[in-house]
Amino acid sequence: MNNNFILNRFFSQATFDNALNIGTNSIYDECVKQYVDKANVETNIEIIEELYHYLQKNYRNEYFYKNTLFNKNIIGKHSLHTTTALTEVPIHKSKADFIKINGKAIVYEIKTELDSLERLEQQLADYYKAFTNIYVITSESNEEKVGKMLTGTNVGLMVLTKRNQFSERKKAMEDYSLLDKEVMFKVLRKDEFEAIIEGYYGFLPETKPVFYYSECFLLFNKIPLLKAHELFVKELKKRNKLNVQNYLEHVPYELRFLAYFSQSIQKNYQELSRFLKNDWRY
Template sequence: MNSKRTYNSDQLRDYSSLFSRNSVKEWMSGDLSSIDYKIDRYDKNWYSKNKNRYIDYLKFVYGILDIHYQNEYIIKNSFLNDWLIKEVGESNSELYSEFRVGTAIADLVMFNGTSKAFEIKTELDTDKRLNSQLEEYRKVFNQIYLIVPSSKIKQYETYDTNVGIICYDNKTPERFSRFRPAANNKIIDSKALMNVLHTNEYKEIVAHYYGELPTLTSFNQFEVCSELISHIPKDELNQFFINQMKKRAGTYKLSSRYFVEFNQISLALKMNDKNRKKLFSVLKAPLNV
């Protein structure tokens, strides 16, 4: 049914704003006006036939976006659901959404036995900043993957052949497929790593490797620890980094069965089971437009 309707780009962008941090934070506080507005503006006819719950409308909108507007949220969420959640369930892995490294922000990052960065390029994106992004990721990650539309493989396969490529096509049963594996790199740039680590994390690495912390002040701790960390063998430093990031991740809840449309936003907001239950309790309220 959704595919028979037509949607202009402005409407699709407007729909996509529902799956944002700000919208979810509003819903958590009991403010559902952003959803009411979309129904009143675009979907009065749907509402007249489907006087259900807010969650039902959001699933309806997600279905439209999934077919007609493969933006970053949809691709991220689909990749989480189709690929990463299974890997998390089968290994001691931790995930991050929007992980800052230097001047770049990786779309998704996974830490298990290795560190992996995933950079998503949708049909709507250009590769203008890609070289600088990859340069930053190479400094601290063991493996880097580009997630790109299958229609743009030729455009992206010419980049560094050490970078893996995962292609996606929402018209195929297996939406994601590995086009090229990523090469493994464990040469960590200690200076770049220092700007990723929190103060307590780099202190813990120093104390663990050297047996104790030297005398530090708030003024010199970064410089002193940076110098000491630069002398740690790269393979050991790589493992220290992975261990620290797995500890930092904290608690978040994802599901492979229920409300899968919201896994990406749950990860981005680090929502635990209690917060997810609260969100869906709010969204199960009857529509009242």
């Protein structure tokens, strides 16, 4: 795979924040040198399209899976007005790759053809502490091995085919049996657990600052489990709201996942458009 790992850093917040501010950066430049036929491209959008095409054909990394899932499963099937996507959410000792929240919350753990399956069982166990619907997404080459690991479980299985289409091989079944209110509470931000507590009880605890977090958890912990989980999901769904019209107008397919989580891009879509239209190293 030569130095393909550098492509993992190309499609990243850091690279594009830097590129938008000063026009380019070292990772961007190095990827252009290694992978782009500069005789055939001039603008930054052409560079990005060519590099993304390289991922599709030769190096389907985690970003490619996430961006494909976001485009096909969020934008393609739902509305950004009513559906929320989350990524890299810490849950117990793991981080969820991708969470979709619409009518319900679904966790997608991505295992590309480049990934190890070593931690998969632990990751799934952690996710069930906070969520009830879980899928593993993997490649056709890993399908048999992952399928065996999921036999007898409630975890669903999806495959990203060689034609870059998602195919559901095993449907996920809801499982509430492992939910853990302490783990759920730790996923929430301060304003989120305060909204749950105040909405449910009509007040927030009055106590010394050093005891405030623990007092809030005690109140959250008294909420019946299914109700607590319902309120937990509703709060998470409020994250990542954006101006959908500007987003869809200015963000190309290849950068949709990245831009959805980038506050710097969302603050200035016009700057992104200028960057994309400019020649490399303008």
